[in-house]
Amino acid sequence: MIMDLWYTEKHSDNAGITMKTTQTLFSGKSKYQQLDIVETLEFGRMMLLDGLVMVTERDEFIYHDMIVHPALFTHPNPKKVLVIGGGDGGTIREIMKHERVEHAVLCEIDSLVIEKSIDLLPSMACEIDGNNPRVTLHVDDGLAYIREHQNEFDIILVDSTDPIGPAVGLFEENFYQLVFSALKDDGIMIAQSESPFYHAEIQKSMYRNLRAVFPIVEMYQAFIPTYPSGFWSFAFASKTYHPIRDFDQNRAASRKFHTRYYNEDLHRGAFMLPTFARENIAE
Amino acid sequence: MIMDLWYTEKHSDNAGITMKTTQTLFSGKSKYQQLDIVETLEFGRMMLLDGLVMVTERDEFIYHDMIVHPALFTHPNPKKVLVIGGGDGGTIREIMKHERVEHAVLCEIDSLVIEKSIDLLPSMACEIDGNNPRVTLHVDDGLAYIREHQNEFDIILVDSTDPIGPAVGLFEENFYQLVFSALKDDGIMIAQSESPFYHAEIQKSMYRNLRAVFPIVEMYQAFIPTYPSGFWSFAFASKTYHPIRDFDQNRAASRKFHTRYYNEDLHRGAFMLPTFARENIAE
Numbered sequence: 001m002i003m004d005l006w007y008t009e010k011h012s013d014n015a016g017i018t019m020k021t022t023q024t025l026f027s028g029k030s031k032y033q034q035l036d037i038v039e040t041l042e043f044g045r046m047m048l049l050d051g052l053v054m055v056t057e058r059d060e061f062i063y064h065d066m067i068v069h070p071a072l073f074t075h076p077n078p079k080k081v082l083v084i085g086g087g088d089g090g091t092i093r094e095i096m097k098h099e100r101v102e103h104a105v106l107c108e109i110d111s112l113v114i115e116k117s118i119d120l121l122p123s124m125a126c127e128i129d130g131n132n133p134r135v136t137l138h139v140d141d142g143l144a145y146i147r148e149h150q151n152e153f154d155i156i157l158v159d160s161t162d163p164i165g166p167a168v169g170l171f172e173e174n175f176y177q178l179v180f181s182a183l184k185d186d187g188i189m190i191a192q193s194e195s196p197f198y199h200a201e202i203q204k205s206m207y208r209n210l211r212a213v214f215p216i217v218e219m220y221q222a223f224i225p226t227y228p229s230g231f232w233s234f235a236f237a238s239k240t241y242h243p244i245r246d247f248d249q250n251r252a253a254s255r256k257f258h259t260r261y262y263n264e265d266l267h268r269g270a271f272m273l274p275t276f277a278r279e280n281i282a283e
Numbered sequence: 284m285i286m287d288l289w290y291t292e293k294h295s296d297n298a299g300i301t302m303k304t305t306q307t308l309f310s311g312k313s314k315y316q317q318l319d320i321v322e323t324l325e326f327g328r329m330m331l332l333d334g335l336v337m338v339t340e341r342d343e344f345i346y347h348d349m350i351v352h353p354a355l356f357t358h359p360n361p362k363k364v365l366v367i368g369g370g371d372g373g374t375i376r377e378i379m380k381h382e383r384v385e386h387a388v389l390c391e392i393d394s395l396v397i398e399k400s401i402d403l404l405p406s407m408a409c410e411i412d413g414n415n416p417r418v419t420l421h422v423d424d425g426l427a428y429i430r431e432h433q434n435e436f437d438i439i440l441v442d443s444t445d446p447i448g449p450a451v452g453l454f455e456e457n458f459y460q461l462v463f464s465a466l467k468d469d470g471i472m473i474a475q476s477e478s479p480f481y482h483a484e485i486q487k488s489m490y491r492n493l494r495a496v497f498p499i500v501e502m503y504q505a506f507i508p509t510y511p512s513g514f515w516s517f518a519f520a521s522k523t524y525h526p527i528r529d530f531d532q533n534r535a536a537s538r539k540f541h542t543r544y545y546n547e548d549l550h551r552g553a554f555m556l557p558t559f560a561r562e563n564i565a566e
Contacts, residue, residue: 014303016323018291026307041297058479062557197342197508223506223514223557225480230513231506261557269437269555274345274506 007038007046011198011228013221017053018209019043030112037120043226046123047088049113049161053226058116060124062091063192065262066222066270068094071155071188071253073267074236074243074283078154079103082182084142084170086159087113089125096127096155097257104135106154107146111139111164143169149182158191163202171202173209176237180213186240192268193219196277197229207281210237217265218243219281220270222261233277244268251266290329291338293339294481294511295507300336302326313395315449320403326509328404330371332396336509343407345372346475348545349505349553350519352376354438354471355384356535357519357526361437362386365465367425367453369442370396372408379410379425379438380540387518390429390434392449394422424462431453432465439466447483454485457491463496464517469523474497476502479560480512491557492565493520501526502564503553505544516560527551 008110010016019040024270026037036048044057055063072078079102083091087108095104095116106128108114114137117125127135156179160167166236169175170191179189191210194202196219208219214237224232236243252264293299302323317366319331327340338346351374354369356362362385366374370391389411391397397420401409403425410418421428425441428487443450450460450521452467453474462472474493477485478500497520507515535547 006300014326015326016301020297042295042296109389137371153519169340197506221506223480223504225512225514229506229508231508258558260559263558264563265555266557269552272552274544275550276543277548279547 003034006016007040009051010148017226019046026116029110031109032110032239034155034176035110035116037114037116042271046226047113047117047121050165052162054161055088055090055121055124056226057123060088062222062224062261063232064090064094064124065259066220067091067157067159067190067192068236069242069252069259070220070236070264071157071190071265072098072272073255073264074238074241075154075186075188076241076248080153081155081157082107082146082149082153084119084146085109085161085167086157088117089114089128091157091159092127093124093226096132096134102134105138106135107138107140108143109139114139126249143175143178144173146178146182151181151184153183154187156187158189160192162194165204171206171209176210176213180239184238187238188241189235189237191235191237193233193235195228195231196221196233196274196280197231199228200280203233203280207235210235211283214238215235216240216242218271219273219277221277222270222274244271290323290524292334300509302329309399311395312502313393315393318393318395318399320399329509330396330400330404332372333448335445337444338371338373338404339406339509340404340406342508343371345388345505345507345544346405346515347373347377349503350374350440350442350473350475350544352535352542352545353519353526353550353553354440354473355381356538356547357521357530358437358471359524362424363436364388364402364440365390365429365432365436366440366442367429368392368444368450369440371400371404372411373438374440375444376407376410379415379417380545382539385417388421388422389418390421390425392422398421398450406415424494426458426461429445429458429461429465434464436466439470439472441472443475445477446489454489454492459493459496463522466522472497472518472520474518474519475518478511478514479504479516479557479563480514482511483563486516488562489539490518493518494566497521499523499525501554502556502560504556504560506507527554531545
């Protein structure tokens with residue numbers, strides 16, 4: 001019989017999630033953070049950075065559908081897309097389903113995350129293994145990379161960890177200004193924006209910073225069972241296109257790939273927020 | 284220093300939620316089930332039936348907003364409302380905010396739940412303490428009660444536990460036929476319908492049973508952090524009114540009470556489901 005081993009992540013000092021694990025597939029420290037990949041019975045393989053769940057095989061489809069498809073179905077012609085973070089490859093995998101995208105760049109600070117994802121999470125990393133000519137990998141700090149690019153990307157997706165550790169700079173106004181400059185005149189930025197249930201203060205400051213830079217800033221939501229509270233959010237920050245008014249529902253409905261979470265109705269519903277979430281980011 | 288005591292609820296054999304508790308306020312067995320009310324640090328007071336979380340003070344506003352307001356803002360003139368289960372009183376509290384409701388009946392099988400809620404969960408039980416003439420309490424089996432009522436209620440809310448133990452009959456076609464008969468010709472039934480993430484099989488059979496009885500059956504969703512996966516659902520089953528096409532958004536927007544979860548936009552968004560949830564209940 002296997003050892004009865006449970007991984008518990010505290011979502012606050014006083015509550016958390018717990019899941020049964022069967023083995024540790026990798027555990028090691030990079031220059032930036034602690035990386036662990038473990039096998040769980042309920043959620044399949046799970047990647048942790050500094051002890052926090054980043055992705056699991058069972059529910060990653062939700063996060064990756066929702067960080068990618070709302071922007072890529074709002075922008076009428078997304079040709080060049082940048083992902084900052086996202087070293088597991090799931091975001092790039094979803095971007096590659098869009099035939100209009102000619103080129104996607106992944107800028108991940110930690111090469112160990114990329115390497116171990118290719119090795120141990122192949123269902124996510126399938127498009128970042130070096131075989132897809134439409135994908136370029138850069139191992140670099142997102143801030144440093146973006147400083148050197150202007151007016152270049154149609155869409156920038158900030159697939160970051162929480163605002164502690166290496167990702168703290170990715171929640172500040174200065175960074176959003178650099179993103180704004182790196183986007184074309186009709187560009188869109190998406191960033192994961194934490195849990196409205198647990199992270200009201202982070203959201204308040206993040207959306208204030210975004211509104212100081214972008215003319216259009218909206219929040220949308222997704223259920224992600226392995227994230228704190230299960231209630232997660234993304235920021236849609238845009239120069240020109242509005243996620244509802246400029247959304248071409250027919251184009252989204254006629255997509256040629258299956259999405260287990262995203263669909264053209266959910267696209268609109270995701271922006272219809274509970275009152276307390278609206279209040280977190282009220283101007 | 285208090286004992287470091289954690290309550291863990293398994294949502295499946297291999298995953299669950301855990302929260303720090305400070306004291307047990309009540310623990311006892313009724314004729315029907317085990318009832319516990321404990322104090323937690325993150326979620327306030329929490330009621331458990333047979334070891335499963337029913338409500339917590341911190342997130343009950345979500346469940347109670349969503350079991351009540353979508354139906355009560357869809358029906359143009361809800362005068363008489365029946366709640367089956369719901370002995371904590373939170374559902375009745377929200378119904379009482381609707382001035383059009385002349386009379387609400389609570390039919391709860393377990394008097395111990397009512398008694399201890401009045402005693403220990405006063406923020407929920409505030410309208411079931413015997414002082415509101417618009418509220419009637421019946422301590423009775425929902426099936427037995429409803430069998431004796433025909434063509435009487437505008438809305439019936441099934442605020443039940445999971446389909447194990449005393450609530451199992453509340454998920455069967457025979458029960459839905461009795462509800463149909465107890466409703467007026469334009470009546471609406473709402474029932475909690477489990478988690479699309481964990482309970483696909485229960486949903487499939489429940490919605491098949493509902494569709495065998497009601498001409499209009501739709502699923503809607505809410506984030507409930509203390510329920511399995513955080514992703515929860517409700518069934519909207521109706522004789523005449525459709526929850527979107529017959530929804531008067533202006534009436535909902537001009538409501539005279541504050542709702543921390545429900546609002547007139549979220550009403551529509553709640554019916555826009557992820558693909559996998561749609562597929563659970565596909566006809």
